[in-house]
Amino acid sequence: MIDEGRLGSYLQDHYAGSSAGIELFRRAADQQTDPVARTALATMVERIEAEQTALERYLAAVGSKPDPVKNAGAWVAEKLGRFKPNGELIRRSPLSDVVELEALRVATEGKAAGWRVLRKLAEDEDRFEVAEFDELLKEADSQLDELERLRMAAALRVFRRPG
Template sequence: MHRDALRIYLNDHLSGATSGVELARRIARTHRSSPRASELRRLADDIAEDREALRELMGILGIPPHRYKIYSGWAMEKAARLKPNGRVLRRAGLSTILELEALRMGIQGKYMLWRALTPVARLTEGISTARLDELLDRAESQLATVEDLHLTAAETVLSREGS
């Protein structure tokens, strides 16, 4: 196992996971009165649990989390809110579409992380390949959920006449 590469890789994913949790929570908060609010809350909770699973795996591997990576992930999500969305004072529907696309990319990256850790698990006592399989299954479910939410948002925003 290449310890330095693993340390950098996992801390980079921890940064991304921090951004993903913040983004998923913000999407859930923004749409708390929508018909799909409970689905969005569950998605945000699952993404937060996945971040904790990553931290647990890092602990098993003896890889400390780098605080600056955590803070940079948090700050990146906040900075992404500053993008122009075609409206000055209120939220645009395009924001939801782009946020769901960013969330999907993060989930895809997380899926690839769990896949990449499978050979490491075979070499490491304390990391279960069955646990990684569960995390992979959950990532696939999250991808399906986000794709469905994205399709709904795109149909609503991009197909509406006069938008």
């Protein structure tokens, strides 16, 4: 038997994180200098939005819903994260491509950690589907692989000197 109150709070945290993550993915999809990265991130946004819908279902399953205060805090934190200059004051720094992709990897790792907890709970909880968490984990692994590929390409582009 699970503690619905604690799990509800945990899921609210992950939901707030997913809201901030979606904003970061959208911004990165709009601003990455590499068109391949922009396209890949735009595609990921759609999948992450679908994952957020799954979180809403699990929140409801434990008698909870997204917390507007936590969501607002996550939204503010994401917006404040935009104000780091990365070596440039007036225009976007090429370093921002690398830093954003690293932040997206960290966010995706956090999401996967949450899915792993829920997957384990699903083994003893009829309201949760083990197979759905297996799919969500598979998707997170795929996203992590893609983000790592994009991150390394950006890092090589930014840190290698021409010639």
